[in-house]
Amino acid sequence: MLLDCDEQLCMTYSQSGEKGAEKLLSKWAEISTHTDPKILGTTLSPDLFLVNEEAAMNIAFSTARKYWGRVSTELQLFFEKHGLDEKFVHDRxxxxxxxxxxxxxxxxxxxxxxxMDLERLIWLVFGKRWQVTLPVDDLQTIFLYKFKDEYFVHMIYKEEALFWHWLFTKKVYSLLIHKPLEQFTFIHEMMRHFERSAQITYAHVNNFVYNYRKNLDKCITYVDKHNASCLAKKQLRLYQIVTHYRLSVGDYQSVKELITSFEADWRYSMYALTEKEKVLISYILLHMGHEEQDHETVIHYGEYLLEDERLNNYAIEIMLEYKDLLPNRKPTPPAIIKNYTLNYLENLYAVLLDNYVKMERYQEALTLIRENVLASNKKIHAALVQQNFSNEQFIAIEASVQQDIALQVNNSLQHIGLSVEEWRQNYRESDAPYYFVAQSSSLHMLNILKVLFVTEQYELFEKLMEVYKKYLLIDDHFGKLRLFIRAYV
Incomplete structure (x- = not known):
């Protein structure tokens, strides 16, 4: 079931491309009463595509039933692999x-x-989530958002997918321009979908990132000027900050300016920043500071995020709203050999420890390692806390490193010896699948070694040095450690 405007635009787009569709929009705009800034081409009047609840329900459900209500041959093969026969599937x-x-x-x-997509629908119907790639269906996604008493429902189809993504971005942009922001809910999620569709639509544009940020800024400036303070307005500005941060490569000046302006505008508003929003901004400022080697900034925000477990308390909410911002791989406290950038807490500890060392704040670094198992690993943490440097503990530390390596090489604890041998032959090679794991682990282990040496934890230092030389030695990193020790002595 297609809306009239969707059908006309689809036909024009397939015949004359985006330019033809824009011409048709311009004709419609001549009879519209809306003011149009034309930042992303001509807007589409929301009156043409917003519908009431009953219509939204009928459109979405009838479309889903048409494409997902019967099982294709490819999908039936998928169900059969999971033990569901054809009759059972059809009955359900x-x-x-x-x-x-x-x-x-x-x-x-x-x-x-x-x-709604096919994977979520299967979960609804059969009560199971399968961690596999499902067959690509003709209907890919159904979107639904509420605006006061009206609904925005939109489908993405496999056929003419570029058009449907283009039309989705056009509709979202038009809603931003013509609808009061106070009617928007979950605007950060809508903008994430908007960005993804824009990336698909304009994948052929070489300078997509630059153009996207430029047009986004123009659009948000216009919307900000024409709307009173409301929660959605603040969320839109936060999306702008996060997007600039994610898409910036090394040059964070625009992000800093946006944050400064944002904090000034909202500090004393009735929608003043919540602690979750402060945590979000602090996380961004910490990582920008780390990239720019601003050690004081990193330590300031790192300590703030760890205090009262602030980052951990709000991580799930931030991940739900800004999915690509926090790396969310499950933490592995038993491991010392791992890529520390893959989990937001492990990464935070690694970054903070690195900056403590660079600022020669070794006692604070030792406290960080001693009080937080994710700053090292369970075996090292236990040795520091108990101050019991027995030979058995040293053997346990080395065994845990060998297990880490086996999991990195073969994702299995079988044949540990063979995995360790393969690791030792290849971990320095840039094309090895675990090269970045080795680089990250080496740098973090060396920071731990520096802290242990300066704070005179010599027994543990010597054992970890043996382990490092045996399983993780990278010449460039190790050379810097030797210079460090020589200079310190």
């Missing part, structure tokens, strides 16, 4: 798509999640 789909209860469940989930 019919019970879902041809009952009022199924329709209500579908709409509740779509309204709560704002998107």
């Amino acid at each position: 789909l019919n019970a879902f798509f041809y009952t009022q209860k199924g329709k209500e469940t579908f709409f509740e989930q779509l309204f709560a999640q704002h998107t």
